[in-house]
Amino acid sequence: MKALVTGAAGFIGGQLSHALWQSGWDVVGIDNFSYGNRDNLRFADTDLNDNVQTMDIRDYEAIARLFEAERFDIVYNIAGIAPLPDCQSNPTEAASVNILGLVNLLECSRRMGVEHLVQASTNAIYENETNFPSIESSYPPPTLIYPSTKYCAEQFCRSYAETYGMNITCLRFANVYGPHIDCLRKQPPFVGYMIRELYYDRVPDFHSDGNQRRDYIYIDDLIDLAMRVSKRKGFDAVNVSSNQNYSVKELYSMASELMGKSIPARYNPSQHYWEKYPSLYEGVYPIRLEILDHEVNKYSLCDNRHAMREYGWSPKVSMREGLKRVIESECEMLKKHDS
Ligand SMILES: NC(=O)c1ccc[n+]([C@@H]2O[C@H](COP(=O)([O-])OP(=O)(O)OC[C@H]3O[C@@H](n4cnc5c(N)ncnc54)[C@H](O)[C@@H]3O)[C@@H](O)[C@H]2O)c1
Numbered sequence: 001m002k003a004l005v006t007g008a009a010g011f012i013g014g015q016l017s018h019a020l021w022q023s024g025w026d027v028v029g030i031d032n033f034s035y036g037n038r039d040n041l042r043f044a045d046t047d048l049n050d051n052v053q054t055m056d057i058r059d060y061e062a063i064a065r066l067f068e069a070e071r072f073d074i075v076y077n078i079a080g081i082a083p084l085p086d087c088q089s090n091p092t093e094a095a096s097v098n099i100l101g102l103v104n105l106l107e108c109s110r111r112m113g114v115e116h117l118v119q120a121s122t123n124a125i126y127e128n129e130t131n132f133p134s135i136e137s138s139y140p141p142p143t144l145i146y147p148s149t150k151y152c153a154e155q156f157c158r159s160y161a162e163t164y165g166m167n168i169t170c171l172r173f174a175n176v177y178g179p180h181i182d183c184l185r186k187q188p189p190f191v192g193y194m195i196r197e198l199y200y201d202r203v204p205d206f207h208s209d210g211n212q213r214r215d216y217i218y219i220d221d222l223i224d225l226a227m228r229v230s231k232r233k234g235f236d237a238v239n240v241s242s243n244q245n246y247s248v249k250e251l252y253s254m255a256s257e258l259m260g261k262s263i264p265a266r267y268n269p270s271q272h273y274w275e276k277y278p279s280l281y282e283g284v285y286p287i288r289l290e291i292l293d294h295e296v297n298k299y300s301l302c303d304n305r306h307a308m309r310e311y312g313w314s315p316k317v318s319m320r321e322g323l324k325r326v327i328e329s330e331c332e333m334l335k336k337h338d339s
Pocket of ligand 1: 006007008009010011012013030031032033034035036037055056057058077078079080081082097101120121122123172173174175176177182189
């Protein structure tokens with residue numbers, strides 16, 4: 001059985017490729033290396049770099065040739081532009097990768113008879129939800145560019161499933177954490193950023209009062225579900241969440257304790273959240289500060305009962321255990337990076 005993993009050199013794509021390889025799948029990966037790197041493909045028991053080609057999911061001709069040559073059984077579209085301010089400040093790029101890139105994969109999957117396509121979606125599409133925990137079937141549409149691209153991508157998935165009878169699953173990931181999380185990019189995910197600052201004994205910059213709560217999912221639990229959904233017929237959208245949320249303060253306190261550090265964090269006004277992206281604050285129509293405030297203070301909690309009932313899945317890794325594993329791997333990576 002052969003799987004295509006797009007975004008294979010990224011955090012989630014690399015780990016998923018490894019898990020598929022360990023389960024006996026023939027894995028082909030593609031990545032344009034705009035965010036990913038080859039270290040994400042090196043594991044204790046194998047190096048998957050030879051399985052991964054440099055290719056852009058927006059290059060229809062190249063993708064079509066690959067599908068014809070390889071005859072995939074399943075396609076995992078994990079490639080995407082994930083950092084919210086990157087999408088907000090470059091919406092054309094965000095839409096072309098997160099929407100048009102997916103459409104190329106849907107079309108090639110249709111033509112070549114791929115059995116199942118799994119799309120990396122996000123719980124950020126619930127950004128305007130006010131009822132919690134959020135459920136898959138009903139929610140107000142999102143506002144910001146990143147969730148809007150993922151929302152549109154899901155509509156294309158639904159369209160292909162309904163029009164052609166294809167089997168397509170959109171997995172709406174909560175905040176994902178685990179080894180290989182990227183802590184060096186311009187706007188790293190919260191867990192990666194917090195551990196990096198503690199590692200270097202620096203005062204981290206957080207926003208608002210630190211009481212805002214988000215839900216998380218450990219990478220192994222996500223992969224477990226991603227591998228279970230492949231037998232499902234038709235279209236499905238599934239929350240991938242631990243159904244437990246944590247505040248910034250709670251996570252920072254847990255990480256500080258696990259790393260044996262005691263560095264009080266700095267709490268900045270939420271309006272400064274994307275100040276590394278000054279273009280967003282400029283021009284005739286600068287970003288509305290209440291939108292930033294809403295994003296920073298957003299409460300997220302996704303209902304995971306659909307995943308449990310439909311796929312017999314349940315999250316296994318506690319936040320404390322997961323955080324311990326990320327700290328270990330991130331500190332090792334930063335040590336190597338500095339030497
Ligand atoms: N990490 C999270 O918390 C999270 C949460 C919800 C959804 N997601 C989604 O999951 C997916 C993976 O996230 P991640 O955290 O591993 O991000 P990542 O940035 O580590 O990985 C994305 C990969 O896609 C590649 N890529 C980008 N554009 C491409 C293109 N045009 N063609 C081919 N490859 C391209 C990048 O180089 C990178 O290796 C993304 O689609 C993201 O939106 C992630």
